[in-house]
Amino acid sequence: MNRKIYLIFGLLLNLILFILSYIIPKKRNSILLGCGGRGNLFKGNPKYFYLFLLQNKTQFSCVFTTGNKKIYERLNNKNYPVVFKYSLNGFWSVLRNQYIIIDESAKDVSYLGVLLGNFNIV
Numbered sequence: 001m002n003r004k005i006y007l008i009f010g011l012l013l014n015l016i017l018f019i020l021s022y023i024i025p026k027k028r029n030s031i032l033l034g035c036g037g038r039g040n041l042f043k044g045n046p047k048y049f050y051l052f053l054l055q056n057k058t059q060f061s062c063v064f065t066t067g068n069k070k071i072y073e074r075l076n077n078k079n080y081p082v083v084f085k086y087s088l089n090g091f092w093s094v095l096r097n098q099y100i101i102i103d104e105s106a107k108d109v110s111y112l113g114v115l116l117g118n119f120n121i122v
Contacts, residue, residue, distance in 0.1 A: 010111040017094060017110065021117030024095045031062040032097035034085070034108030040068040042075070046103050054080060063097065065090055065109050085109065094119075 031053065033046040042064070053062045066072050067085040075082035083090045094100065094109055101122045102108040106115035115121065 007112075013091070013111045014115065017091070017115070018117040020095055021119060026098040027061070027096050028098060029060045030097040031060050031099045031101060032065055032093050032109060033062060033101045034065045034103065036104040036108060040066065040071070041103075042066065042068075042071045044103050046101055046108075049101065063093055065093060 033050045035041045035043055035046045046064075050062055050064050053060055061081070063081040063083055064075060065083050065085045066075075069084070072082055072084050083093045094115075099120045099122060100109055100115070105113045106121070107113050109115070
C-alpha cells in the first residue's frame, strides 16, 4: 500500500512539473546537478563538475540537489548552494534551472525515473 501511495504521489508531482515546465521561465546559465542512488549520493561526474563550477567562478550558477539529509547539511555548512530534493525549494529548482545534469536517471533530481517537459537534461 505504501508503495502505491508513493507512486501516485510521484506521478502527480511529475505531472505538475510537466505542466509548469512550460509556464515557469528558466534562469539563464543556471545548472541543477543531482547524483545517483535516487539522488542520495554525492559522487562521480556531477560532484566534480559542481565543485569545478564553484571553484572557477564561471558564468554559470549551480546548485546541487540531494535527498540525503547528511549530504545536504554537509554542503550547506560549507555554504555551497544546495537544495533538499523533497522540499518546495527542490521542486522549484527543477523548474527554474536552465540545465539539469544527472548521473543515473531523472530520480537524481526528481520523484520518478522519468522527467518529461521543457527540461534540458544532460
